[in-house]
Each structure stands twice: as C-alpha cells, then as structure tokens.
Amino acid sequence: MSSQPQAEERVAFALPLTMSGASTHFCPGCHHGIIHRLMGECLEQNGLGESAICVGSVGCSVFIYNYIDVDAVEAPHGRAPAVATGVKRALPDRFVFGYQGDGDLAAIGFSEIMHCANRGEDVTIIFVNNTVFGMTGGQMAPTTLLGQNTTTSPKGRDMDKDGAPLNMSELIASLDGTAYSSRVAVNTIKNIKQAKKALKKAYRAQNQKQGFSFIEFLSACPTNWKMTPLQANEHVGTTLMQRFPLGVFRDTVE
Amino acid sequence: MNAQSDTVSLIKGNEAIAKGALAAGCQCYFAYPITPQSDIPEYLSGELPRQGGEFIQAESEIGAINMLLGVAACGKRAMTSSSSPGISLKQEGISYLAGSELPGVIVNITRGSPGLGSIDPSQGDYYQATRGGGHGDYRMLVLAPSTCQEAYDLTIRAFDLAFAYRNPVMILGDAILGQMKEPVLERRETVDTSQEASEWALSGAKDRPRRLIKSLYLADGALAEHNERLQAKYQEMHKEQDWEEFATQDSQVLVVAFGSVGRIAKSAIRMLRGQGYRIGLFRPVTLYPFPSERLRELAKNNSLITIENNAGQMVDDVRLAVRNVSDSAFHGVMPGKLPSAEDFLTPILHVWEQNSQIAQAAER
Ligand SMILES: Cc1ncc(C[n+]2csc(CCOP(=O)(O)OP(=O)(O)O)c2C)c(N)n1
Numbered sequence: 001m002s003s004q005p006q007a008e009e010r011v012a013f014a015l016p017l018t019m020s021g022a023s024t025h026f027c028p029g030c031h032h033g034i035i036h037r038l039m040g041e042c043l044e045q046n047g048l049g050e051s052a053i054c055v056g057s058v059g060c061s062v063f064i065y066n067y068i069d070v071d072a073v074e075a076p077h078g079r080a081p082a083v084a085t086g087v088k089r090a091l092p093d094r095f096v097f098g099y100q101g102d103g104d105l106a107a108i109g110f111s112e113i114m115h116c117a118n119r120g121e122d123v124t125i126i127f128v129n130n131t132v133f134g135m136t137g138g139q140m141a142p143t144t145l146l147g148q149n150t151t152t153s154p155k156g157r158d159m160d161k162d163g164a165p166l167n168m169s170e171l172i173a174s175l176d177g178t179a180y181s182s183r184v185a186v187n188t189i190k191n192i193k194q195a196k197k198a199l200k201k202a203y204r205a206q207n208q209k210q211g212f213s214f215i216e217f218l219s220a221c222p223t224n225w226k227m228t229p230l231q232a233n234e235h236v237g238t239t240l241m242q243r244f245p246l247g248v249f250r251d252t253v254e
Numbered sequence: 255m256n257a258q259s260d261t262v263s264l265i266k267g268n269e270a271i272a273k274g275a276l277a278a279g280c281q282c283y284f285a286y287p288i289t290p291q292s293d294i295p296e297y298l299s300g301e302l303p304r305q306g307g308e309f310i311q312a313e314s315e316i317g318a319i320n321m322l323l324g325v326a327a328c329g330k331r332a333m334t335s336s337s338s339p340g341i342s343l344k345q346e347g348i349s350y351l352a353g354s355e356l357p358g359v360i361v362n363i364t365r366g367s368p369g370l371g372s373i374d375p376s377q378g379d380y381y382q383a384t385r386g387g388g389h390g391d392y393r394m395l396v397l398a399p400s401t402c403q404e405a406y407d408l409t410i411r412a413f414d415l416a417f418a419y420r421n422p423v424m425i426l427g428d429a430i431l432g433q434m435k436e437p438v439l440e441r442r443e444t445v446d447t448s449q450e451a452s453e454w455a456l457s458g459a460k461d462r463p464r465r466l467i468k469s470l471y472l473a474d475g476a477l478a479e480h481n482e483r484l485q486a487k488y489q490e491m492h493k494e495q496d497w498e499e500f501a502t503q504d505s506q507v508l509v510v511a512f513g514s515v516g517r518i519a520k521s522a523i524r525m526l527r528g529q530g531y532r533i534g535l536f537r538p539v540t541l542y543p544f545p546s547e548r549l550r551e552l553a554k555n556n557s558l559i560t561i562e563n564n565a566g567q568m569v570d571d572v573r574l575a576v577r578n579v580s581d582s583a584f585h586g587v588m589p590g591k592l593p594s595a596e597d598f599l600t601p602i603l604h605v606w607e608q609n610s611q612i613a614q615a616a617e618r
C-alpha cells in the first residue's frame with residue numbers, strides 16, 4: 001500500500017479501493033490488465049464497490065477476481081450473461097457486470113449474450129476482443145481477421161471456409177433490449193480516456209435500469225500475435241480498427 | 255413455520271412440482287419448453303411473478319441452468335426443469351454447481367431416449383442422475399416421487415436439502431408422473447429462508463470482506479483438498495436415505511422398483527397377494543443416496559427382483575447393496591413401452607418359483 005502523502009504533495013495515482021493490488025499474471029503488453037484497472041477505477045468513482053457483483057468467465061481473464069476486489073462468481077465458458085441474468089434477477093439493486101473474451105462471448109456463448117441483450121437485462125458486459133483464443137494457445141476466434149494466421153488457421157482465416165469476423169458491438173446494437181453498445185480501445189491515452197467515458201455511460205445505463213449495456217475493448221495479445229508489446233499495441237490501431245471501428249453504435253441512455 | 259389453511263386439489267404431477275416449489279419459497283425459475291414437463295413452466299410463468307418471483311423462459315436449457323447458478327450464488331431459492339435431452343444440456347452447469355457448492359433444484363421429467371426418443375415414459379436417465387451426469391467426481395441428491403402428493407412433498411424437501419448441503423438436488427420423475435392427475439394436499443406453510451445463506455452468499459461486499467464463488471482450484475494440491483471435502487459431504491448425505499416398504503412384514507420375494515414403476519409394481523403385488531403369494535415391495539425414494547443398508551437387511555429373508563423401465567440401471571445399485579448376501583433378478587421394460595402391472599406378474603412369479611425350489615431343496 002502507498003504511504004501517506006506529505007503536506008504539499010498531491011496523490012496523482014492511487015490504487016482504487018476496488019482493486020486488490022495483486023500483480024497480474026498477464027503477459028507483458030497484454031491489454032487485459034489495463035482494462036481491469038479502468039474497470040476498477042470506474043467502479044470506485046461511481047461508488048459501486050460495495051454493490052458490485054462480478055461474473056467472471058473462462059479465458060485469460062479467469063482470475064479477474066484476484067485483481068478486482070468485489071463479490072464474484074465464476075461462470076462456465078460462455079455463460080456469463082446467463083449467470084449475470086440470474087444474479088440480477090435475484091438482486092435487482094446490485095451492480096452486476098460480466099467480463100468475457102471473444103471465444104467465450106462470440107463463439108461458445110453467442111446464444112447467451114444475444115438473448116441477455118435482447119431481454120434488456122440491466123447488466124453490463126465487458127467484451128475483450130483480441131481476435132484469438134488467448135488462454136488455449138491462440139486458436140482462431142469468431143473475431144479473427146481475414147487472412148490472420150492462428151494455430152488453427154495456419155494459412156490465414158479464409159472467408160469461404162471460416163466466414164467473416166463477427167462485429168459484436170454492431171450486432172448487439174441492433175437489439176432493442178440494448179441501451180448502450182460501443183467499441184473502445186486502450187492503445188493510446190486518448191482512447192483510454194474515451195474508454196473510461198464509455199464505462200461510465202454503461203454503468204449509468206444499468207444503475208438507471210435503462211437496459212443492457214455492452215462495451216467491446218479491442219485488446220492486444222502480443223504472445224499469440226507473435227509480436228513485441230509495442231508492435232501489438234500499434235497493431236490494434238493500424239489493423240484491428242480497420243475491421244472493428246471504434247464508436248458508439250447504440251445509445252439510448254438518458 | 256406458520257401453518258396456514260391446507261387445501262386439496264386434483265392436479266397433474268407437473269403442477270404438483272410447481273406448487274411444491276412455490277410452497278418451498280422458490281424465488282426464481284428458469285426453463286426451456288419440452289414435453290412432458292411443459293406444464294411446469296406454463297404454471298410458473300403466471301404464478302411465480304404473481305407471488306413476487308422471477309420467471310424467464312430461457313433461450314436454452316444451458317441458459318436456464320446458468321441463470322439458476324447466478325441466483326444460487328446470491329443464496330436464493332431457484333429451480334429449473336426439463337426432460338431428458340434438455341437435462342443432458344444442463345450437465346456442465348450442474349457440475350459447476352456441484353464444484354462451486356451451490357444449491358439448486360433440477361427437475362427431470364424423463365422421456366423415451368436415446369436421442370430424441372419419444373415422449374413415452376422411461377427410466378433411462380437413472381445412471382445419469384445418480385452418477386453425476388456431468389464431468390467430475392460429484393454427486394447430487396436424487397429424489398424419485400411415485401405419486402403426485404410425493405412429487406409435491408419431495409419438491410419442498412429438495413429445496414431444504416439443497417441448502418442444507420449446498421448442493422444441487424434432482425427430482426427424477428417420468429412422463430407418467432408428470433401427466434397423471436391425483437388429489438394433492440397442499441400444506442401452505444410460510445418458511446422464512448431469508449437468512450439461510452447469509453454466511454456465504456454474494457450480496458455486494460458491504461461491511462464485510464468480499465466473497466468469491468468458484469470451482470477453479472489451480473494451486474498445488476488445492477483441487478484434491480476440495481474434492482476430499484466434497485466427498486466427505488457426499489458421505490454425510492447418506493443419512494438422508496429414504497424408501498417405502500410395502501408388505502415386507504412376511505414377504506419372501508421382494509420387488510425393488512422406483513418412481514412410477516414402483517407404484518405399478520405395488521398393483522402387481524396386490525394382485526399376487528390376493529392369490530396367496532407373499533411378495534413385498536422396496537421402493538427407494540432417494541436414488542442417491544441409495545438406501546442400501548435396509549435393502550441388505552431385507553435381502554437376508556427375501557429373493558429379489560428389480561424391475562425398471564430401462565435395460566437395467568438401478569439393478570447395479572441393488573446388487574452392490576446386497577453383495578455377498580444375495581443377488582437380484584431383473585425385469586426391464588424398454589423405454590418407449592408403458593409398463594403394466596400384468597406384465598410384471600410372470601417375472602415376479604418366476605422368482606417366486608425359484609425361491610420355493612431353493613427352499614424345498616434346503617429342507618430335503
Ligand atoms: C466447455 C469448454 N470448452 C472449452 C474450454 C477451453 N477454453 C478455455 S478458455 C477458451 C477460449 C478463451 O478465449 P477467449 O474467450 O477469447 O479469451 P482470452 O483467453 O483470449 O482472453 C477455451 C476454448 C472450456 N474451458 N470449456
């Protein structure tokens with residue numbers, strides 16, 4: 001824990017109370033850690049630490065509960081939106097959020113996410129799109145870019161055989177239960193600031209019971225992209241954003 | 255508990271389960287339609303919200319079991335129901351419930367299988383229910399009603415057991431039970447369950463350290479330790495063994511059958527008793543834990559025949575229970591065929607005759 005500031009000193013950077021302070025297990029340059037941190041900050045700034053219930057998922061973020069220090073339950077692979085639905089129906093006044101990767105949400109859990117959004121559940125889902133199955137060794141995900149090499153698309157993703165990448169934020173935005181859907185990134189300071197605004201908006205949608213809120217984070221996976229952290233960070237801006245443009249795709253939050 | 259006015263109504267087994275759930279204080283119910291259990295979601299879609307609860311027609315059985323998992327993590331009473339193919343889809347979720355030590359009630363009103371099978375009665379899911387069904391070395395308490403009244407009563411008991419053991423509990427019925435109508439006495443008691451999970455449930459980390467509900471144990475030795483704890487719990491469940499005995503006071507041949515088949519066997523036994531045959535019935539009510547001790551005792555004075563609406567599943571548990579003391583004959587009615595009391599007479603009498611021959615040989 002940090003020491004107390006001296007009289008003229010001002011705290012510029014403190015650990016949010018919603019975070020444990022444990023150092024993360026993520027690879028160098030992975031964006032999961034930045035996204036965790038942003039979520040922790042926003043939970044604290046919105047006074048949600050004591051009412052939040054986190055629904056974890058299966059993927060590289062499986063240990064989210066070691067870092068974000070709020071009540072948490074672990075969902076089976078892909079089922080976080082259904083688990084979050086149960087939590088919210090049981091405790092409608094708590095702040096309920098899920099955190100899922102692209103294999104978890106857009107492949108095995110596609111049905112649960114679409115129906116959770118379509119029912120307009122008052123929950124917030126954070127979707128981390130790194131275009132691969134990170135945890136299991138970098139296999140092809142529904143979000144893998146056309147031509148992208150992965151361990152199960154060694155010749156690159158092929159439109160004819162594998163279909164095109166899924167743009168989840170746009171899909172979710174087309175559903176009437178959705179109050180807020182946007183895509184953000186954490187590759188630059190500007191984008192991080194924008195992402196924080198999006199998180200606050202999503203939290204507001206839930207707290208005012210305006211419906212389902214969804215934020216897609218473009219995220220670097222240097223390990224499975226076989227890049228250095230810096231290259232991977234750049235790749236998010238130069239390549240991922242071409243297929244997955246940042247923006248707000250639905251916003252009915254008052 | 256406050257006893258309120260009791261009422262008797264003529265209802266289907268499915269409705270009895272739905273009403274039992276309401277009487278038990280079930281707050282959330284999730285399901286995906288499938289015959290022959292759809293009366294349960296149809297009834298609860300109206301009645302549960304009227305009583306302040308939550309009903310969702312889930313996108314799938316997978317969705318439903320995971321919604322239940324979410325409610326269970328908050329320490330509230332929840333139920334889901336389905337029939338055989340849908341129960342197969344729920345297995346991963348049930349394994350997570352067991353691994354995370356979460357309470358919940360799962361109803362399986364079975365149908366003919368394998369595959370899409372038929373909507374006829376079947377007891378083909380006995381193994382799946384009693385062996386865990388999903389991945390891993392876990393167990394569920396499994397309760398098998400044979401009448402509508404028992405369906406009502408056991409549903410209430412299922413919720414109490416689920417919370418007592420922090421474990422999923424299954425009600426295993428079949429199309430006969432789900433669809434037949436009988437008078438059911440509803441004991442309208444209001445039970446205060448608001449504090450039953452206050453020690454462990456999620457509610458937001460206000461004025462206490464945060465809580466975590468999970469089934470992942472990666473640290474060295476942690477999973478083995480977790481499994482040891484679970485196994486100790488399953489051992490403790492053995493005190494919940496329950497069964498029905500009928501005409502066992504002087505019986506020489508004992509029919510072992512569960513659920514609807516147990517009830518049909520009772521009719522067969524009545525017919526045979528009318529002709530002077532001393533036949534009894536042993537009907538396990540808890541399929542897990544299987545009521546082994548009492549069965550073993552009865553096997554000392556009885557020859558056994560197990561009758562099931564499948565190719566022989568519970569008979570394994572019967573034989574395990576009586577090993578080194580006795581054995582059991584088996585009569586199976588294939589799923590897809592409605593068992594009848596008349597069909598049971600010949601196989602039971604066959605065991606009776608063998609038993610008499612053995613007795614005579616012993617006398618000579
Ligand atoms: C039912 C089931 N199938 C497969 C797996 C194996 N598995 C674990 S994580 C994962 C994919 C994770 O990828 P993603 O959701 O994109 O998250 P990331 O690791 O990239 O953050 C898979 C397939 C599992 N745990 N459960």
Ligand code: SF4
Nearest residue numbers: 026027030060134221
């Ligand atoms: S494999 Fe990729 S997603 Fe997983 S921790 Fe490493 S960089 Fe992050």
